[in-house]
Amino acid sequence: MSGVSFENVSIVYPGATRPSVDELDLHIGEGEFLVLVGPSGCGKSTILRSLAGLEPVTQGTITIGGKDVTGLEPKDRDIAMVFQNYALYPHYTVRENMGFALKLAKKSKAEITERVDRAAEMLDLVPYLDRKPKELSGGQRQRVAMGRAIVRSPQVFLMDEPLSNLDAKLRVATRAQIAKLQRELHTTMIYVTHDQVEAMTMGDRVAVLRDGRLQQVAAPRELYENPINAFVAGFIGSPAMNLFDAPVVDGTVDLDGMRVPAPAGALGTVTIGVRPEHLRLAAQGGEGMHAVVDLVEELGADSFLHCSTPDGHPLVYRAESTDHPRKGEDIRLAAHEGQVRFFDAETGDRLR
C-alpha cells in the first residue's frame, strides 16, 4: 500500500500574506502516475517538497501508504526525488552516484552492485557506469538521476520538472521512457511540470493547480473534454481552447453570427469555449462568425489558422486538409454541435 493522501493541506511561507498551497485534498492511488501541472508559482514544487518533508505544512495531514508522515523527517518517508538540476556528485562515477544512498543506508557491497547494475540496465546506462557526470550528455545525466531514485526502491517517486534541461527532441524521447519505466516498476509517481503536453501524455491523471488551489484532477481525456472551469479549459490543450464572452439572447448565444443554444437558465453574458478542431468553415453569406486569417501554421497533416474576429479577438481554427483559406482571407466559422462548452462569465465555472 503506497498511495499518497493530502488532507486539507495548506502551506503559508513565513511572512507571506496568502497560502502557497490552499486546502489541498488529493489522493493518489498506489502505482498511479499523477502529474501536477499549472502556471509558474501555482504551488507545484511546494506540494512536492511538503510530501518529501522539505517544507513543513501549516495545516492538514499527509499520508503515505495510510501512514501519517506529516511530522516525519525526509529520510523516514521512503520516497525518492529527482530534481530539475539532477544534483549529481561531480567527483563520483555514475556507479558511485547511483549507489550513494544505498551506501549511506549501509547496504552490503554485493547488494549495491546488484541493484545499481539492474537500474543501469533498465536505463541503458551500462556503458557509462565508470564515467563522471561531466563526461555524459544531458539525457544521460538525467537517466543517472533517475537511476539514483530507482535503486532505492522507494514507495513513491517524486519528480520536479526532470526534463526541463533537455532539448525538445530528447524531452519527447525521455518522456516516453519515464512513463514506460513507471509502468514497469509500478511505483507511485508524482511528477511536476508546467508543460501541459508533458502532463497530458504522461499521467494516468492530471491535477491542475492555480494560485495554490486544486482546480480539477482527472484523466487527460476527461480534462480535455470536460474542463471544470474556463481556467482549465484555457490551460489544457495546445493551441488553447478559444474562449469568448458572448450575450445570451432568447436562449441563444450569439457570437458575431455564430449561434448556439444557451445552457438552460443562462442569462446575460456567458463565456463560450470551442477547441480549434471543433470549428468548421461555414459558407460565406450563411451563419457563422467572421474572422480574418492572420497567420497559417502548416504542421504537415493539418494546419492551424490564427485568425481575428472583427472586434480583434484572436482565435485559432484547425484545418484538416491542406486546402484551407490563406493568410488575409475573410472566412466564416461555425462550431460543431455538442462541442461547445459554456462557462459563467464571472466565476469561470462550467455551466454545461
Ligand SMILES: Nc1ncnc2c1ncn2[C@@H]1O[C@H](COP(=O)(O)OP(=O)(O)OP(=O)(O)O)[C@@H](O)[C@H]1O
Ligand atoms: N521559500 C519560499 N519562501 C516564500 N515564498 C515562497 C518560497 N518558495 C515558494 N514561494 C512562493 O510560493 C508560491 C508557490 O511556489 P512554487 O515554487 O511551489 O510554485 P511552482 O508552481 O512550483 O512554480 P514554478 O513552475 O515556477 O517552479 C509562489 O508564489 C512562490 O513565490
